[in-house]
Amino acid sequence: MKIGFIFVLYKTPQKEVDRLKNEVQSLGLKDFKTYFIDNSFNNLGYAAGANIGIKKALKDNVDLFVIANPDISLINFKNKLFLKAESKFDIWGYKMRQDNKLYYGGEVDKWRMSGGLILKKPRQRFVEVDFPSGSLMFIKKKVINKIGYFDESYFLYYEEVDYCIRAKKAEFKIGVDSFIEYDHFETSKTNTKKNYLLIKNRLKLLFKYGSSKQKIYEIVRTPKTIFEEVIKRPFYLNFFSLNISSLINKVLHFILFLILIRTFKPEEYAIYTLSWTHIGLLLPLLDFGTTSYGLVYLSQDKQKNAINLFSFRLVLSILTFIITVSLAFIFKYPDRILIPILLTSIVIFSNMFSGSFLIFSSIAQKSYLISIVTIIFQTLLVIGSIISVLITKNILSIFINIFIFYGFYAFANFLLTKRFVKDLRFTINLKSWYKIAQKSFLFLLISLLAGFYSKVDILLLNFLKGAKDVGVYSAGYKFLDALMFVITAYNISSMPIFSHLAKTNKALFINKIKKDVLLVLIIGVIAALGIFIFSPIILPIVMKGDYTISIKVLRIIIFSLPLILLTSVGLNCMYALNKVKTVIFIFLFQLVFNVILNYIFIPKYSYFASSFITLFGEAFNTLIIFFILRGYLKKYENSH
Numbered sequence: 001m002k003i004g005f006i007f008v009l010y011k012t013p014q015k016e017v018d019r020l021k022n023e024v025q026s027l028g029l030k031d032f033k034t035y036f037i038d039n040s041f042n043n044l045g046y047a048a049g050a051n052i053g054i055k056k057a058l059k060d061n062v063d064l065f066v067i068a069n070p071d072i073s074l075i076n077f078k079n080k081l082f083l084k085a086e087s088k089f090d091i092w093g094y095k096m097r098q099d100n101k102l103y104y105g106g107e108v109d110k111w112r113m114s115g116g117l118i119l120k121k122p123r124q125r126f127v128e129v130d131f132p133s134g135s136l137m138f139i140k141k142k143v144i145n146k147i148g149y150f151d152e153s154y155f156l157y158y159e160e161v162d163y164c165i166r167a168k169k170a171e172f173k174i175g176v177d178s179f180i181e182y183d184h185f186e187t188s189k190t191n192t193k194k195n196y197l198l199i200k201n202r203l204k205l206l207f208k209y210g211s212s213k214q215k216i217y218e219i220v221r222t223p224k225t226i227f228e229e230v231i232k233r234p235f236y237l238n239f240f241s242l243n244i245s246s247l248i249n250k251v252l253h254f255i256l257f258l259i260l261i262r263t264f265k266p267e268e269y270a271i272y273t274l275s276w277t278h279i280g281l282l283l284p285l286l287d288f289g290t291t292s293y294g295l296v297y298l299s300q301d302k303q304k305n306a307i308n309l310f311s312f313r314l315v316l317s318i319l320t321f322i323i324t325v326s327l328a329f330i331f332k333y334p335d336r337i338l339i340p341i342l343l344t345s346i347v348i349f350s351n352m353f354s355g356s357f358l359i360f361s362s363i364a365q366k367s368y369l370i371s372i373v374t375i376i377f378q379t380l381l382v383i384g385s386i387i388s389v390l391i392t393k394n395i396l397s398i399f400i401n402i403f404i405f406y407g408f409y410a411f412a413n414f415l416l417t418k419r420f421v422k423d424l425r426f427t428i429n430l431k432s433w434y435k436i437a438q439k440s441f442l443f444l445l446i447s448l449l450a451g452f453y454s455k456v457d458i459l460l461l462n463f464l465k466g467a468k469d470v471g472v473y474s475a476g477y478k479f480l481d482a483l484m485f486v487i488t489a490y491n492i493s494s495m496p497i498f499s500h501l502a503k504t505n506k507a508l509f510i511n512k513i514k515k516d517v518l519l520v521l522i523i524g525v526i527a528a529l530g531i532f533i534f535s536p537i538i539l540p541i542v543m544k545g546d547y548t549i550s551i552k553v554l555r556i557i558i559f560s561l562p563l564i565l566l567t568s569v570g571l572n573c574m575y576a577l578n579k580v581k582t583v584i585f586i587f588l589f590q591l592v593f594n595v596i597l598n599y600i601f602i603p604k605y606s607y608f609a610s611s612f613i614t615l616f617g618e619a620f621n622t623l624i625i626f627f628i629l630r631g632y633l634k635k636y637e638n639s640h
Contacts, residue, residue: 001031001063001064001086002031002061002062002064003029003031003032003062003063003064004060004062004064004065004066005034005035005068006054006066006067006068007020007036007037007053007069008037008039008049008050008067008069008070009036009038009039009040009049009070010039010040010070012040016071017036017070020070021034023075026075027077033057033062035056035057037050045152045154045156045159046134046154046156046157046159047155047156048150048155050067050150051150053065053067054067055149058141058144062141063140064138064139064140064141065139066136066139067136067137068135068137069134069135069184071135071184071186072136072182072185073185076181077180077182082180084177085126085138085175085176085177086138086140088173089128089173090140090143090167090172090173091138091139091140091164091167091172091173091174092132092137092176092177093105093132093133093136093137093138093177094176094177094178094182095178095179096117096133096135096182096184097181097182098183098186099186101119102121104119104121104122104127104176105127105129105131105176106161107131108131108161108165111214111217112202112206112214113202113205113209113210114202115130115131115158115161115202115205122178124178125179126176126177128173128174129176130161130164130168130174131161131164131165132160132164132174133160133184134159135186136182143167143170143172146170147167147170151163155197155201156197157194158198158201162205162209165205165209203218244371245371245372247485248378248379249374249378250485252378253378254482256385257475257478258542259389260389261475261542261547263389263390263393265545265546266467266547267466267467267468268467270462270467270471270474271340271395273458273470273471274337274458274470275340275341276344277455277459278327278328278341278459279324279344279347281324281327282320282324282327282448283351284444284447284450285320285444285448286317286351287351287355288316305432306360306420306421307427308432308433310356310417310421311425311426311427311428312432312436313352314352315433316352317349317352320348321348321349324345325341325342340396340399346403346406346407346410347402347406350406350407350409352410353410353411353413353417354374354410357369357370357373357413357417357420358370360417361416373412373413377409377412381402381405381406381409384405385398442580442581446583449587449591453587453594456591456594457473457598457610457613460599460602460610461598461602461606461607464602464603465603468546469606469607471546471547472546472547472549472550472607473606473607473610473611475547475550475553476553477554477557477614479554480554480557480561483527486523486565487564487565490520490568491572494512494516494569498576499576502573502576502636506636509576510633513573513633517566520562520565521562523562524561524562524566527562528559528561528562531558532558535551539554552608553607553608553611556608556611556615557611557615559615560618563618563621564618566626567621567622570622570625570626571625573629573632573633574629577632577636579632582628582632589624590617590621594613597609598613
């Protein structure tokens with residue numbers, strides 16, 4: 001009996017090829033031949049490579065075909081005892097050791113047609129299975145003569161399952177020899193397309209061989225299937241949970257916004273807007289870029305560094321609170337605004353604790369926990385705020401509600417943070433704080449400038465025109481703000497990709513810029529046009545009285561959305577090219593530009609001035625960023 005060993009290679013080192021040759025030689029077989037099918041540069045899949053080897057072996061009159069991965073070892077096959085299975089089966093495999101676990105062939109799920117390896121050790125040496133592992137399978141010539149070759153449309157994964165289903169239908173016997181063991185190193189687990197191919201080919205198998213009941217069952221359980229796939233991948237679980245949390249929070253607060261403008265006049269709603277605007281001015285100082293620092297530099301097992309980071313953030317929160325409250329007195333706000341600001345300032349400490357929980361849970365790849373906690377908290381906060389507003393009809397009641405709920409939220413996040421950082425306590429370590437500040441300072445500047453840039457129009461509108469104008473402008477701007485989660489989701493998902501491609505693949509980096517520009521432009525323009533056309537028809541239902549003018553504000557500033565999305569593409573490219581300082585100067589210029597124009601035109605045109613300045617400012621910002629980026633990209637292309 002002539003045996004043909006067919007190894008399908010893909011960028012396999014020569015030393016591994018030599019090892020396989022030696023291991024096959026050491027089996028002591030009299031009549032055999034080895035075939036190495038190199039798929040490194042032909043873009044053929046595993047099944048196609050196996051078929052090439054089978055065809056070559058057929059020409060050499062091979063009787064038994066051994067299809068194998070190059071990442072296996074036959075060192076335990078020390079004598080011809082491994083051929084005893086030939087009298088029992090037509091297709092067979094052996095006990096496989098992989099990741100310190102032993103597998104005894106595989107079975108096909110009767111409902112989902114998914115192929116899974118068997119961990120339970122059989123009682124007998126020879127046992128029938130649905131399929132052996134495709135990493136090493138023996139096939140008799142009569143099987144190939146009757147059912148033919150592997151289905152090459154699978155490319156990679158599930159080709160052995162498909163082949164064995166066809167073999168069983170042709171009444172061939174399939175099994176494993178559970179006494180003889182081989183090692184599978186599974187180098188394919190580093191394949192970035194592995195999960196995609198497994199899902200795709202499992203569904204292909206289902207729709208090729210499955211019954212109507214099986215297909216219907218799979219369609220019905222699609223939500224469960226998606227959930228199972230997501231929770232197996234921490235990145236996607238965390239990414240989707242954070243974005244879902246952000247969307248839910250936006251919806252909740254938008255509902256609260258509608259209740260507020262239905263209950264209070266613009267000058268009263270302005271108190272709510274001004275309080276949050278004032279608190280938000282220095283919130284970047286609270287973070288000081290430490291969130292970015294923590295996620296990038298802090299290791300989960302460095303207990304001391306975690307405590308130092310937490311302590312530094314606590315000091316920053318106290319400093320931010322003192323400056324924020326001091327500015328409230330310096331600005332000489334009347335008591336009707338000053339008291340809400342003092343009550344809302346609890347948010348500073350709450351953000352410090354929730355931000356710390358986000359950092360440490362993210363390092364542990366469990367940032368979905370912060371999403372769950374945030375959704376629960378925001379739901380209770382909004383419900384409590386709505387109830388207090390409807391019962392009291394007093395704007396101050398909502399700030400009392402904020403103080404109580406955010407106080408509990410801060411305490412809850414402190415307890416949750418302690419679960420990730422043992423012996424969490426405050427310590428003074430000036431040297432460590434200085435190192436953290438050094439690395440996070442640029443992120444702080446960007447956050448501060450971006451924050452001032454987005455809030456200066458409201459502050460100037462208040463001081464130059466008054467609370468009523470702030471209320472009208474803020475009510476219109478709220479609709480644009482409600483769509484900002486789209487921008488956040490884009491930034492979170494695209495930034496890692498930009499950073500990776502900028503370092504590894506110039507052509508793909510440039511191509512992604514072009515694709516993203518087109519994508520965000522289409523999304524932004526469609527959303528802006530939709531709101532521009534339908535807002536005068538739909539919004540008068542909820543925006544009545546003094547707020548009807550807010551619809552005109554919205555129809556102007558909504559066209560900032562596609563511009564902000566385009567700006568995000570440009571900024572992400574600059575971050576990927578390590579041009580952070582350039583971003584700082586761009587934001588600084590835009591801040592000065594915004595302050596001067598608002599100061600000049602608000603006295604005469606009020607909120608309409610702020611609306612057009614917001615729109616033209618974003619347009620100018622986009623042009624500047626892409627003009628500068630164009631120069632950087634030319635240098636980037638020439639330097640690689």
